Amino acid sequence: MILVVRDVSIVGGGLSGLLTARYLDRVPGVDVRVFERRSRERYRVDCGGGFIDLRGVLGLVSDEVRSFVRCEVGSSVWRFKGDFGVRKVSVEHDDFFWIIDRVGWQEKVIDDLCDVDLVFGEEVDVESLDSDLVVDAGGARYRLGSAVYGVYKGDFSKLSNRVIFDYRQSLDGYYWVFPMEDGFANIGCGEFGGDVGEGVLDSYVGELPFEVGFKVKHGGGYFDYTYFLKDVRGRRNRLIQKKDGGWLARVGDAAGVMDPLTGEGIGGAVSTAYCLSKAVKKDSLDKYPVWVEKQNNHTVRKKMAVLRKKDYQRFVRRMGVFDGVRSSDCYSVPKFLIKHPIRSIKFLKS
Numbered sequence: 001m002i003l004v005v006r007d008v009s010i011v012g013g014g015l016s017g018l019l020t021a022r023y024l025d026r027v028p029g030v031d032v033r034v035f036e037r038r039s040r041e042r043y044r045v046d047c048g049g050g051f052i053d054l055r056g057v058l059g060l061v062s063d064e065v066r067s068f069v070r071c072e073v074g075s076s077v078w079r080f081k082g083d084f085g086v087r088k089v090s091v092e093h094d095d096f097f098w099i100i101d102r103v104g105w106q107e108k109v110i111d112d113l114c115d116v117d118l119v120f121g122e123e124v125d126v127e128s129l130d131s132d133l134v135v136d137a138g139g140a141r142y143r144l145g146s147a148v149y150g151v152y153k154g155d156f157s158k159l160s161n162r163v164i165f166d167y168r169q170s171l172d173g174y175y176w177v178f179p180m181e182d183g184f185a186n187i188g189c190g191e192f193g194g195d196v197g198e199g200v201l202d203s204y205v206g207e208l209p210f211e212v213g214f215k216v217k218h219g220g221g222y223f224d225y226t227y228f229l230k231d232v233r234g235r236r237n238r239l240i241q242k243k244d245g246g247w248l249a250r251v252g253d254a255a256g257v258m259d260p261l262t263g264e265g266i267g268g269a270v271s272t273a274y275c276l277s278k279a280v281k282k283d284s285l286d287k288y289p290v291w292v293e294k295q296n297n298h299t300v301r302k303k304m305a306v307l308r309k310k311d312y313q314r315f316v317r318r319m320g321v322f323d324g325v326r327s328s329d330c331y332s333v334p335k336f337l338i339k340h341p342i343r344s345i346k347f348l349k350s
C-alpha cells in the first residue's frame with residue numbers, strides 16, 4: 001500500500017489531532033485542515049497532565065514541552081488497599097516524568113501552526129469527508145472507562161515532587177494525586193470499567209493527609225484502551241483502513257493506544273501523530289500500524305491490567321516486585337531482566 005497523500009482532513013483538535021497537523025504543517029504539496037467541534041472559548045483539555053515516556057517519545061517533544069512543566073516527578077508511591085491491608089510500593093524516577101500544563105502546550109501548538117486550516121465549532125462525521133486521508137482524532141470511541149479530576153488549592157508541600165497512585169480492591173481503577181505549581185495539585189480518579197462520579201473524588205479528598213482547600217477547576221472524560229485489549233467486539237482495532245477514494249487512519253485515543261494499566265494516553269497521542277505523519281511524508285501508509293505497534297506494544301502492562309481485574313491480590317504481589325526500582329529500568333523487558341534478575345524471578349513466581 002503506497003499512496004501519495006495531498007489532502008488531509010483531521011477530525012478532532014485534541015493533542016493527537018493537533019500534533020498530526022503540526023508534523024504535516026508546511027510539508028510541500030500536502031493540504032491539512034483540522035475540525036474541532038468545540039469553540040475556541042469552550043475548548044477544554046481534561047487531563048491529569050502526567051507525562052511519562054513510556055513509548056520513547058521524549059526526543060519528539062521534550063524541548064517544546066519543557067516550558068510547560070509544572071512539576072518534575074522524582075518518585076511515585078503506589079498504594080494498594082485490599083483485604084490484606086495496605087501495601088506501598090515506591091518507584092524512583094531519575095528519568096522523565098512530568099506534570100505538564102497541557103492546555104498551555106496545546107495553545108502553543110495552535111499558535112505555531114502555519115499553513116493548517118483550523119476550524120473550531122464544527123462537528124463533522126469522518127465518513128462524510130472525502131480527502132485522500134481522513135484522520136480520526138476524535139478521542140475515546142467506545143467509552144470503556146471514565147475519569148474525573150479537580151485542581152485543588154491547598155498545602156501539598158509534604159508531597160514534594162512525589163506523585164501518588166492509590167489503588168483500591170473495591171475500585172476498578174485508581175485515584176491519583178499530582179502536585180503542580182506551589183499550592184496546587186491535580187487530584188483525580190479513573191474507573192476502567194464504567195462511569196465514575198464527582199462524589200467519589202470528594203470523599204477521597206476528605207481522606208487525604210494534606211490540607212486541601214478549595215477546588216479551582218474540575219473536569220472529566222472517557223478512557224479507551226482498545227488497542228491493547230482489542231475493541232469492544234473483541235477484534236483488533238484498525239489503525240488504518242480503506243475508505244472510498246482514500247484512507248481512514250486513527251490516532252490518539254481513537255486508535256485505542258491508551259495504557260490499560262495507568263490510563264496514560266499523552267504518549268500514545270504523540271507517538272501515533274508522529275508515526276502517521278512520517279508515513280504520509282514517506283508515501284508509505286502501510287508502515288503506520290507497524291511503527292505504532294513497535295512503540296505501543298507493551299505486553300507486560302496489558303497483562304498486568306488484566307490481572308488487576310481478575311486477581312487483585314496477585315496483582316499487588318507482582319507490583320511489590322518493583323518497590324525501590326528506577327522506572328528507567330522498566331522500559332523494556334530485557335533491560336529489567338539484566339538489571340534485576342532476582343526481581344524478575346520473583347515477578348514470574350508471584
Ligand SMILES: Cc1cc2nc3c(=O)[nH]c(=O)nc-3n(C[C@H](O)[C@H](O)[C@H](O)COP(=O)(O)OP(=O)(O)OC[C@H]3O[C@@H](n4cnc5c(N)ncnc54)[C@H](O)[C@@H]3O)c2cc1C
Pocket residue numbers: 011012013014015016017035036037038046047048049050051052122123124125126137138139140146147148149188219220221222223251252253254258263264265266267269
Ligand atoms: C480525566 C482524565 C485524566 C487524564 N489524565 C491523563 C494523564 O495524567 N496522563 C496521560 O498521559 N493521559 C491522561 N488522560 C488521557 C489523555 O487525556 C488522552 O489519552 C488524550 O487526551 C488523548 O488525546 P486525543 O487527542 O486522542 O483525544 P482528546 O484529547 O479527547 O481530543 C479529541 C478531540 O476531538 C474533538 N472531537 C471529537 N469528535 C469530534 C467530531 N466529530 N468533530 C469534531 N471534533 C470532534 C473533541 O472535542 C476533542 O477536542 C486522561 C484522561 C482523562 C479523561
